[in-house]
Amino acid sequence: METKYNHNLYEKKWWDFWLQQGYFAADSSSTKDPYVILMPPPNVTDRLHMGHGLNNTVQDIFIRWQRMLGKEVCWLPGTDHAGIATQMMVEKSLQAEGRSRQELGREQFIARCWQWQEKHGNIIISQLQRLGASADWQRLAFTMSPSLSKAVREVFVRLFDKGLIYRGKRLVNWDCALQTAVSDDEVFNREETGKLWSIAYPLVDRQSEQDELVVATTRPETMFGDTAVAVNPNDQRYRQYIGKKVLLPLVNRELPVIADSYVKSEFGTGCLKITPAHDFNDFDIGQRHQLPALNIFDDAGLLADCVPPKFQGMTRSAARQAVLRALRELNLLRGETKHRHTLPYSDRSKELIEPRLSQQWFLRMQPLVAEAIRVAKDGELRFYPDSWQKTYLHWLENIQDWCISRQLWWGHRIPVWYCQTCQQHFAATSDPSACKHCGSKTMQQDDDVLDTWFSSWLWSFSTLGFPDHNEQDLRKFYPSQVLITGADIIFLWVARMVIAGIEVLGKPPFKDVYFNSIICDHQGRKFSKTLGNGIDPLEVIDQYGADAVRFTCVSLAPLGGRARMGKQDFANGAKFVNKLWNAARFLLAQPAPQPLPSLADTQPTVPEQWLLNSFADTVMAVDKHLQAYRVDSMADALYRFIWGTYCDWGVEIAKTMLQTTNQIPASMYYIMDGLLRLVHPVMPFISEEIWQRLPAHPDWDRPSSLVVAKFPQADVLPRYDSKALASWEMTRALITAIRTLRSRATIPPQEQIEVSIAAKRLVADEQRWLHELAGVAQVIWLTADDPKPTPALVQVGAGFEVYTTTVRIDVGREKDKLRNDQQRLTALLSKVNAKLNNPAFCANAPAQVLEEHTQRRQLLQSQLHSVEVNLQALGS
């Protein structure tokens, strides 16, 4: 074995082996209990980033763990057709050829999309495989595949026939760059400093020049769409004008002055221009007052033909400047002030959203959410961390209708047909040959496609054969156990999946929802392309190996928080992987007992018993942490045991045994075998490589791969309990204390020393460890009456004092250290004394606490005494 673990030699080898053995395939005819995780489908356009890396590592940990526990696991992978993102990519490539999608036509364009997705899509899938993701890749699903498309149509038609899907002319969030509507959940807000302009609208039939209403607006360019001016009905200033008319400048259209309590008198001028087609509040007011709504922007967000010719075709920002200039010329601009407000932007294009009146399809959500709310409240659906429950409930309880149509070409075309003969429309699961209502053959399908999320929200069952009941899959694998994803899509995907699962199959699609950490740099900033602060997972996998990357990600990811990571963290992960490698290298380089005996046939020494107990504790901890979705704590437990216990103590102990018996004890092989099983979910490659080289231990099963080996179970692991074990703890404490003394006295490692110990005497067998592990040639055991050696160095600990007279020290530094000790111990002692002298404490504290404090006082007193004696001996 090489001294440094080289991941390049093993990762591909084992990956190919696992795939070839078919370990990851989920069999719905199995009699084993199912354990299912749905992989959140990445966009086909995606490249692997650290968020995917963490998310899929966590999923893989649970999947591998449950597989080793004997479940029939199904980790269902797939990709999302990402309507907008893909269409943007393909349009860009067309642009490079100097062509446009309009030129190409719908059919040709869609063909291009398919070509593109075959060529460039699914790169992310091979990237996920580099990570070691043990999903059932044969089940790879795609939201545009024929079977998933079938599910989309089926559900659409069901909801349509229930009357939950309707078409309406409503105000929607319009993305002018992509020229499509987007849903509320695809809009983000940004606070900015803008301006608030005051514009005079002269009164029709005015008595004087001053007879005008001054409106305040942040968007003068929308004035072409004004259809009223509103004031608050209780505003004394404007009461007289209600019911009168003003003249819209630049257009010279008459607008009614209306009263609406929405208008705040104290804001701006107290006069509000009403533009129903381009503002959500104005739209509501317009509805209340039956005002016409005038759409003034075309699909691209340019001013349309309904505005005065000189403004036509202008962009929104150009129009704003032009309008202001024109108003200034007419002397109608009454002022401008700075104004802080938040503006809506599109998630996808990052363009300013234009609220715009248009014909869209909507899904009535309100009738669908009751059960989704109930299951969360009753704990049938749990969130980790549970604080997300509130966010989830708040959204559902204030649910808005979902705008599901998009003016794109790439996606599921809305399965609604309009009959040119009878003018009616209807929805159908398969392309109809005749109108459902009149039998006419002249029909046209709706031009729009569905929101991408309308296919993703069916993911939990559309991937399992619905609606073609390959019932076995659906019955066996629905619902899944846990959804592992990012909290940023709690509304877009998680909550909607719950709704869909309940609506279509009668129960929620998963029991637990685990939200991963957000990946940030060390300054707490999200990884982002523009900042360039991200770490490319593939780059670090190349450099450090998949196991190191997996372990690092997971150990830095607290439940629900933000995981801060830098490149150095991955180097540390790699060190840990290498540590395990070398622990195994040591073991495998030594002669093992042949054949390895079962633990029951050997008599483990006390230190071995301690190691075995510690291993069992670790198994228990790992189980506990995984149950609680605390992968970071699991990583910590593994790290502590492997580095701090197995290597630091176990290997050192084994070395001394090697000297006397010429063999490593069987328990070390036993522990290593169990350990590899334990780490396999998080470090699958290195654990497999070592395990395959490890001689089979009779106490463990021995299948062809660790992937399908049994996971350690704490309740069947050997446990030891004896007085000797308690004494071993004292031995370890003494060893550490003596090492400290040696370090303080600058005694080289090779030099054997003599120490005096005031403590309960160790038996000869235990005392030998002081020799082996602390370089002690001889021990003088002091009783309470013996004088303490002087001059000497002392190290005090819980229940013992160790002295050495081998002194080669810096007296000044040593004195400082002792004074420090003295100060520390004095402070502690006075704290304990204060408590014990407090009658209220003695009266109220439980007996055990009281007893502990009394003992601590004694111990501190004796330790303080020792330090003082020593200090004197050094001559102060």
Added chain:
RNA sequence: GGGCGCAUAGCUCAGCUGGUUAGAGCACCAGCCUUACAAGCUGGGGGUCUCAAGUUCGACUCUUGAUGCGCCCACCA
């Protein structure tokens, strides 16, 4: 405006239902190539747990408030 969360060592974090001398990794300092690993070994220094008040015999832990930071939702002519 509403909601959620966080504040512990230089950095990243752990610390369960209040009760041993508040822990770990990284970084730092000292000494070691001790025959698995220098990507290593053995030690060491470093925190009055953001602040204030309260409850309690006892508060890092519970309550209230303040300050700072992060996130989400709604909305502002």
